[in-house]
Ligand SMILES: Nc1nc2c(ncn2[C@@H]2O[C@H](COP(=O)(O)OP(=O)(O)OP(=O)(O)O)[C@@H](O)[C@H]2O)c(=O)[nH]1
């Protein structure tokens with residue numbers, strides 16, 4: 009693994025640690041890392057020419073099969089490096105794309121990954137025939153689409169056009185589902201956070217969702233929505249989302265925009281942070297930056313410092329951007345911890361609601377049932393014309409009763 013440090017050498021080594029986790033998730037094994045301090049990556053070979061020779065020696069010494077660079081390489085860098093080293097050359101983007109390809113389960117996920125892969129290939133085709141064919145099989149070549157690498161620019165263009173149409177169709181279906189859900193007038197929250205923070209584990213804990221939680225980066229690619237029942241009898245919609253990462257490839261952000269944006273339509277966000285990770289502070293910054301990039305800002309945030317059960321948990325962490333912060337362990341926490349979190353959830357939900365007084369005719373009793381579920385019913389009085397209520401309900405619902 010090799011990284012260029014343009015500023016902080018420490019930060020480059022930390023980024024390499026994360027690259028090692030990515031490599032591990034993709035099924036590779038790291039033989040070691042090299043960092044070179046440069047004002048900017050070398051436009052021809054990423055690292056300097058001396059370092060390229062050193063890399064060649066390392067490859068031999070450790071009997072390594074390839075090199076993974078910590079930044080996205082240009083076509084020229086990819087070609088030159090693979091010519092000079094005569095081995096498989098991957099970059100951070102290819103590695104992340106590969107993991108996404110292996111984890112995509114639904115049609116939507118697969119189509120979005122293929123789209124991102126094709127965009128990467130299309131932009132790296134020039135003078136790249138050799139470097140790509142040298143990829144052979146294994147990491148960097150997995151995908152839900154063709155197994156054979158597409159090298160024809162026109163064929164790629166046609167495939168991208170057809171996938172774009174499919175993505176647009178799926179986006180419409182997703183929007184219909186969202187409208188139907190918003191018609192239910194329940195408040196909704198999106199669970200966001202850095203990859204592996206414990207978002208899926210938290211969703212499982214709060215609802216009876218049976219979503220996959222794994223010690224893997226990017227275990228979740230498809231947003232799952234579930235209803236959580238709160239102690240006071242209210243309900244809230246919770247959506248698990250794709251994790252974010254430092255240097256998330258732009259092809260993926262583009263292709264996954266509609267899934268990543270699931271958070272855009274939520275009433276508030278639950279931001280899960282692995283407080284036992286040394287880089288938690290950096291991860292929080294990456295999450296907020298990515299949210300901003302996706303045009304999601306200004307929503308109330310509850311930050312959950314998760315994995316508080318671990319000895320490494322950093323109790324000094326703060327999140328000034330969050331409305332509330334909570335410490336818990338989604339996996340091992342007790343009932344009391346969970347109830348405290350529900351309490352915070354209820355408070356934040358309360359702030360999203362407006363006070364209403366209304367008379368519900370006896371012919372429309374379904375409305376009363378919905379207020380009970382989606383809002384907080386303060387009082388009900390049975391009169392001759394109907395039921396006189398006082399309640400807190402979501403803004404959209406206030407217009408409907
Ligand atoms: N010790 C401990 N481990 C946890 C806790 N919460 C989650 N984990 C573990 O952390 C790993 C990642 O959890 P996930 O729920 O898959 O994380 P995620 O944020 O959904 O990750 P991606 O979908 O990959 O972005 C799993 O191995 C979980 O068992 C916790 O409170 N304590």
Ligand SMILES: [Mg+2]
Pocket residue numbers: 207208209220221227228248
């Ligand atoms: Mg997950």
